[in-house]
Amino acid sequence: MEHEAASVGVLASVDLWVASGKQQRYAEKAIELAGTILASQERKRPNWDIPLLGFLYTGPGKDRILHYCHRGREQAPILGLTQLCDAFPNHPDWMKWYSAVVLHSQYLKAAAKYTEPYGMMPASIYQADEYRSVPESRRESFRNQVVNGVPLGQGHYLRLFPVWMDYRGHFGTILPQAQALINAAHLRGDLESAALAQHQAEWIIGRNPFSQSTMNGEGYDFSPWYAPFPGNIVGALPVGLQTEATTMFLIGRCKAPGPTKRYGYTR
Numbered sequence: 001m002e003h004e005a006a007s008v009g010v011l012a013s014v015d016l017w018v019a020s021g022k023q024q025r026y027a028e029k030a031i032e033l034a035g036t037i038l039a040s041q042e043r044k045r046p047n048w049d050i051p052l053l054g055f056l057y058t059g060p061g062k063d064r065i066l067h068y069c070h071r072g073r074e075q076a077p078i079l080g081l082t083q084l085c086d087a088f089p090n091h092p093d094w095m096k097w098y099s100a101v102v103l104h105s106q107y108l109k110a111a112a113k114y115t116e117p118y119g120m121m122p123a124s125i126y127q128a129d130e131y132r133s134v135p136e137s138r139r140e141s142f143r144n145q146v147v148n149g150v151p152l153g154q155g156h157y158l159r160l161f162p163v164w165m166d167y168r169g170h171f172g173t174i175l176p177q178a179q180a181l182i183n184a185a186h187l188r189g190d191l192e193s194a195a196l197a198q199h200q201a202e203w204i205i206g207r208n209p210f211s212q213s214t215m216n217g218e219g220y221d222f223s224p225w226y227a228p229f230p231g232n233i234v235g236a237l238p239v240g241l242q243t244e245a246t247t248m249f250l251i252g253r254c255k256a257p258g259p260t261k262r263y264g265y266t267r
Contacts, residue, residue: 002059003066003077006036010080014087027088034084034097036060037077041100049153054107055125067124067159068176070167070239078104078180082187098187105184105193108177112196114150115160118207119199121174121181123162128155138165161243169239171214174200204237214238 013030020026039060042053056066056077068074081097088094111122131143142163149157161170178200185193205213213219217234224232 002036003040003056004058004073006033006040007073007076007080009033010037011076011083014080014083017087030080030084031088031091031093034081034093037081038096038100040066040077041103043100043103046156047154048156049151050158052107052110052125052152052158054103054105056104064130065125065127067126067162068173069123069162069165070169070172072173072176074173075176075179075183079183082183085187101184101187105181105188105190108181109192109196111158112199114158118203118209119196120160120203120208121177121196121200122158122160123170123173124159125152126157126159126163128157134165161241164242167239168242171204171237171240174203174240208241214241 010030010033013026013033017023017026017030036059037056040057040062042055042057042062045051045053056074058064058066066074078101081101084091084097085094085101108121112119114122126146126149128143128146130146131139134142142165145163146157146159149159151157162173178197181193182197184190185197199207205215206219208214211221213222214237216222216225216232216236225236225238227233227236
């Protein structure tokens with residue numbers, strides 16, 4: 001994905017700029033690649049019933065919204081832009097980088113309101129026709145999961161949990177988002193963003209509908225994990241909570257699987 005290569009490139013270039021004694025070629029490359037990140041962000045109010053903006057696409061073409069289902073890397077573009085803001089405070093593009101970070105943090109805060117009172121970070125916005133890009137045997141399941149999200153309008157849905165395919169668990173998606181948000185919080189001095197980033201860790205150790213810690217040895221009611229070789233280790237985490245084939249009521253309760261499969265968010 002174009003934005004991923006650009007994000008990693010910005011981070012590497014800024015590090016090389018510092019390590020090399022601020023050689024200009026590294027600064028120029030970081031600033032050049034930042035343009036790809038900016039061009040991959042939704043910066044205009046979309047014509048939806050619930051118009052969210054500030055999220056990222058996979059590239060400047062904006063034909064596919066960025067999301068992950070197992071191991072996320074959403075922190076990279078925001079970390080790259082915040083490092084640029086710190087490294088080049090007098091650059092003419094500073095406000096563009098800063099505003100992109102602000103827009104993304106506002107998007108995360110707006111999306112997280114749909115999981116109150118827990119404040120868990122939703123997975124992403126999905127488009128209803130994305131099922132066409134997955135293997136035919138998975139299309140029905142993929143589409144059913146997408147349209148069971150929060151309808152935003154114009155065929156877009158906010159999924160609180162990722163669309164499950166071969167992988168399960170969502171800690172790898174909420175923690176990178178939390179890392180992006182805490183960096184935005186430091187850049188802006190935004191306590192609300194910092195608190196929301198903290199909520200992701202709280203979700204993992206007990207601020208969830210089950211009032212259950214998922215970290216082995218931390219808190220109470222934590223479950224043993226399937227770990228046949230090392231055994232259960234204090235501090236170990238699972239990959240997250242699986243919600244496929246389960247109707248999840250995030251607002252205060254949870255329902256066991258029924259005869260009809262439902263996915264993620266139900267209003």
